[in-house]
Structures are given as C-alpha cells and as structure tokens.
Amino acid sequence: xxxxxxxxxxxxxxxxxxxxxxxxxxxNIAQIATWLGVQGxxxxxxxxxADDMDAIAEAVNTLRARNxxxxxxxxIGPTHxxxxxxxxxxxxxxxxIVHPQARAILERYYETRxxxxxxxxxxxxxxxxxxLIVNRMSGAPGIKFGNIYIMAGVPSITAGMLDGLTGTxxxxxxxxxxxxxxxxxxxxxxxxxxxxxxxxxxxxxxSYPFFREGRTGANFVIRSTDQAQLDACAxxxxxxxxxxxxxxxxxxx
Amino acid sequence: xxxxxxxxxxxxxxxxxxxxxxxxxxxNIAQIATWLGVQGxxxxxxxxxADDMDAIAEAVNTLRARNxxxxxxxxIGPTHxxxxxxxxxxxxxxxxIVHPQARAILERYYETRxxxxxxxxxxxxxxxxxxLIVNRMSGAPGIKFGNIYIMAGVPSITAGMLDGLTGTxxxxxxxxxxxxxxxxxxxxxxxxxxxxxxxxxxxxxxSYPFFREGRTGANFVIRSTDQAQLDACAxxxxxxxxxxxxxxxxxxx
Numbered sequence: 001x002x003x004x005x006x007x008x009x010x011x012x013x014x015x016x017x018x019x020x021x022x023x024x025x026x027x028n029i030a031q032i033a034t035w036l037g038v039q040g041x042x043x044x045x046x047x048x049x050a051d052d053m054d055a056i057a058e059a060v061n062t063l064r065a066r067n068x069x070x071x072x073x074x075x076i077g078p079t080h081x082x083x084x085x086x087x088x089x090x091x092x093x094x095x096x097i098v099h100p101q102a103r104a105i106l107e108r109y110y111e112t113r114x115x116x117x118x119x120x121x122x123x124x125x126x127x128x129x130x131x132l133i134v135n136r137m138s139g140a141p142g143i144k145f146g147n148i149y150i151m152a153g154v155p156s157i158t159a160g161m162l163d164g165l166t167g168t169x170x171x172x173x174x175x176x177x178x179x180x181x182x183x184x185x186x187x188x189x190x191x192x193x194x195x196x197x198x199x200x201x202x203x204x205x206x207s208y209p210f211f212r213e214g215r216t217g218a219n220f221v222i223r224s225t226d227q228a229q230l231d232a233c234a235x236x237x238x239x240x241x242x243x244x245x246x247x248x249x250x251x252x253x
Numbered sequence: 254x255x256x257x258x259x260x261x262x263x264x265x266x267x268x269x270x271x272x273x274x275x276x277x278x279x280x281n282i283a284q285i286a287t288w289l290g291v292q293g294x295x296x297x298x299x300x301x302x303a304d305d306m307d308a309i310a311e312a313v314n315t316l317r318a319r320n321x322x323x324x325x326x327x328x329i330g331p332t333h334x335x336x337x338x339x340x341x342x343x344x345x346x347x348x349x350i351v352h353p354q355a356r357a358i359l360e361r362y363y364e365t366r367x368x369x370x371x372x373x374x375x376x377x378x379x380x381x382x383x384x385l386i387v388n389r390m391s392g393a394p395g396i397k398f399g400n401i402y403i404m405a406g407v408p409s410i411t412a413g414m415l416d417g418l419t420g421t422x423x424x425x426x427x428x429x430x431x432x433x434x435x436x437x438x439x440x441x442x443x444x445x446x447x448x449x450x451x452x453x454x455x456x457x458x459x460s461y462p463f464f465r466e467g468r469t470g471a472n473f474v475i476r477s478t479d480q481a482q483l484d485a486c487a488x489x490x491x492x493x494x495x496x497x498x499x500x501x502x503x504x505x506x
Binding site: 023027035037043044055079113119156186187191193 | 286366474
C-alpha cells in the first residue's frame with residue numbers, strides 16, 4: 001500500500017570520530033540517500049556525530065521523533081569505541097541484551113576462526129526488543145528497533161544490510177529526476193531557471209555549476225514525483241536554452 | 254596566543270539537496286575537517302540540511318551557540334536555490350545587504366564576461382555586518398559573520414576560501430595522530446586496545462577494520478595532543494601485537 005500524497009522522510013546519523021577528523025571520507029550518506037530515493041523515501045537531514053554517548057543520544061531522540069525512519073551508520077563493531085548500541089538503548093530507555101539469533105550467527109561464523117570471545121559477543125548486543133536485519137551478502141546483520149535502522153560503518157557491509165531491507169519499508173512515490181546540461185554560466189540564466197521552476201507545479205530545479213577545460217557550464221537537475229511534469233519542464237528548459245543559442249544536453253554534461 | 258588547555262570546537266553545516274538526494278558525493282566534510290585539525294580546532298558535529306530556510310536557520314542557531322566556530326558550505330551561487338545568505342541573515346536577525354567590496358570584485362570579474370547582471374549581483378549579498386574572506390586562488394570570496402564562516406559548495410572554491418583563512422583562527426594544540434596497522438581481526442585484540450587506551454592519559458584509539466585480498470586487518474589510529482604520549486602508546490601497542498606474534502605496521506596498512 002503506497003500513499004501517493006504523503007511524503008515519507010528519513011534522517012541519517014553518521015557516527016564516528018574518523019569522519020569528523022577527516023581521516024575517512026564518508027561514503028554512506030550518498031549510498032543510503034540513493035537507496036532511500038528508490039524506496040520512495042526522502043533523506044531530509046544528516047548529522048555526523050562523535051563516538052560519544054550523549055551526542056548520539058541527542059541526535060537519535062531528535063531525529064527519530066520528526067522522521068518516519070532513522071538510520072545510523074558506524075560504531076557497531078567489537079571494540080571499546082563501538083558504543084552505538086549502548087547509546088541508542090540509553091536514548092530510547094531500554095536495556096542492552098544479547099540477541100539469540102545474532103549470537104547464533106556469530107557462533108557459526110567464528111567456529112572455524114578461534115571461537116566466540118567476549119569481544120566478539122559484543123557484536124550480538126542489541127537494544128531489548130530489537131529485530132535483526134538479515135544480510136545475505138556478508139552475513140553481518142543490521143539492527144532494527146522501532147523506526148531506527150542501525151547499520152555498519154564499513155560501506156560494503158551497510159550495502160548488504162540495505163539489500164536485506166529493500167522493499168520492506170513503506171514509502172511514497174519515488175522522487176524522479178532528469179538532468180539538462182549546458183555550457184552556460186548559471187548566472188546568465190538564473191531568472192530563466194526560477195521562472196521555469198515556478199511554471200511547473202511540484203517541480204524543483206537544482207543548478208550545479210562546474211568548470212572544465214577552462215569553460216563554464218552547469219547541470220540543471222529537475223526533480224518531481226510526476227514523470228509528465230518532469231518531462232514537460234525539461235523540454236521547456238531545453239527549448240529556452242536552445243532559443244538563446246545555447247545547446248542543451250539531455251542527461252547532463 | 255594559544256591556550257593549550259582549552260579545546261576549540263567547530264561545527265559544519267553542509268547545505269544542499271544534491272547531497273541529500275545522493276546525486277553528489279560530499280567532499281567538503283573531509284576537506285574542512287582536515288583543515289580544522291591543522292588549525293588546532295576539532296570538528297565536533299556536522300549537519301547536512303536541505304535548501305530550506307527553516308532547516309538552515311535551525312541548524313545555524315543551534316550550532317553557532319555551542320561551538321567556537323561554525324562553517325557552512327553550499328548555496329551561495331546566483332540561482333534561485335541559493336538561499337544560504339538569506340537563511341543565515343534571518344537566523345541571526347540582520348538584513349541582507351550588497352557588500353561593496355564583493356560588488357567591486359564581481360564587476361571586475363564580469364567586465365569581460367557580459368557585465369554584472371542582477372543574478373550575478375546576488376553573489377555580492379551578505380548578512381549586514383559581514384566581512385569577506387579573501388580567496389587568492391579563484392577570486393570568489395567567502396563570508397565571515399561573527400563566528401560563522403560561509404563557504405562555497407564546489408570543493409575547489411572552498412579550498413581557496415580555507416587558504417584565505419589559514420592562520421587567522423585561534424585554536425588549541427593540534428590533535429596529533431599516528432596509525433599502527435596489523436593483519437588481525439579487531440575482535441581478537443579488543444581488550445588489548447581498551448587496556449592500552451586506559452593506560453595513556455588523553456590518548457584515544459580508534460579501530461578501523463578492513464577486508465582486503467581475502468584477509469582481515471585493522472588500522473588503529475591513536476590520537477593525542479601530546480607527541481610523547483602518542484609515541485609511547487603506539488610503541489606499547491606495537492610491542493603487544495608483536496608479543497602475540499602479530500606484526501605491527503607503523504603508519505598503517
């Protein structure tokens with residue numbers, strides 16, 4: 001059942017000192033944003049917070065209340081700096097327990113790899129009442145608690161968790177997009193863009209300038225949940241650019 | 254004058270639908286985080302918000318109050334979706350004016366490029382009372398208002414604005430780091446990491462696992478403002494790994 005009128009929103013909390021120090025380039029924002037778009041869910045806000053109980057809990061409680069879904073990435077490994085499960089459990093006011101199915105997955109995995117130590121067992125801990133998110137790619141499950149989806153920091157592992165969630169979250173109409181590129185300074189056609197956007201209900205135009213090979217250009221990304229509006233808006237913009245003697249490139253440059 | 258005991262903090266707001274849609278991979282978080290680290294300032298939190306007046310204003314007012322510095326990226330171009338200056342002016346309660354020096358820079362730049370149109374003049378708008386951040390690389394200035402530093406969305410332009418700011422912000426001791434890599438599952442040495450961290454005051458150890466060529470390994474990033482503590486901790490960790498028969502790699506793998 002899809003409610004076409006309602007917009008479904010999600011927030012994402014990226015947890016980790018390694019992102020805030022600049023050591024690691026985040027890949028999960030773009031990965032999760034793209035995946036959510038396909039599910040018909042808009043990523044409305046992202047926060048990057050440190051490996052800090054209070055910082056995580058504050059972000060969790062603010063964002064889970066005002067979005068349909070909340071995703072987190074990072075901090076669910078076996079070491080002392082992996083505090084995401086504890087912080088989320090504290091935020092929602094439940095104890096942390098060892099999930100029997102997660103324990104069984106770990107026992108199986110470590111059977112031939114030195115056995116299930118206390119440190120490894122940390123990875124089976126979940127907020128009480130949570131379910132696991134099956135990961136058929138790497139085996140490492142994610143955790144679902146209410147509207148909170150707890151994912152790994154390593155992007156390839158998160159990809160497997162998203163795969164396990166695909167098609168299970170209720171969303172609205174996917175936000176469609178099309179791109180028109182042009183070798184034009186965006187400042188030359190700022191008014192045209194604003195007029196064109198106003199002329200098509202529910203359509204948004206984003207303008208993304210670039211400088212390549214000594215030339216100025218821009219890609220205009222048109223977004224709507226309505227394919228017909230999207231196509232009509234893209235055609236109108238392309239015609240207007242052509243009328244100015246500026247060749248439009250369907251799909252962008 | 255550097256106060257060595259005090260920790261200086263910054264927050265960053267990344268403004269733009271293109272990041273939240275997954276279309277554009279953000280590069281500014283890592284760039285600004287790294288630059289801040291060199292200035293002796295910790296990036297404490299990041300928010301990614303949509304091109305939306307209220308969302309920007311809420312983030313600005315929350316984060317500027319609880320950090321020494323607030324940076325923003327994105328939304329300062331000439332088109333209708335560039336609303337950062339308006340949103341920040343509204344958040345701090347001042348009108349938007351055209352900055353005379355910014356106008357002069359634009360007039361000079363567009364003298365041979367079709368002249369300064371209304372759309373282009375938008376890029377000279379600042380919150381009243383703001384100063385410009387000189388950009389000797391691309392010419393496009395950033396904007397400084399109180400403790401708010403307003404930067405471009407295009408990472409190469411932001412790089413020039415950061416260059417203009419280098420050495421002008423008061424900070425504390427830079428956070429130093431060193432990395433020890435090892436072909437070991439982090440779950441095998443979780444307790445060792447926690448013990449080692451506890452043994453060295455003011456030192457933090459982050460554990461970053463990876464999977465390469467079918468093998469499991471991890472990099473352990475040790476951070477401190479004190480070089481001697483850092484070196485002693487790295488040596489202790491390396492010795493302990495070697496004693497387990499696991500070769501440590503200085504600098505990481």
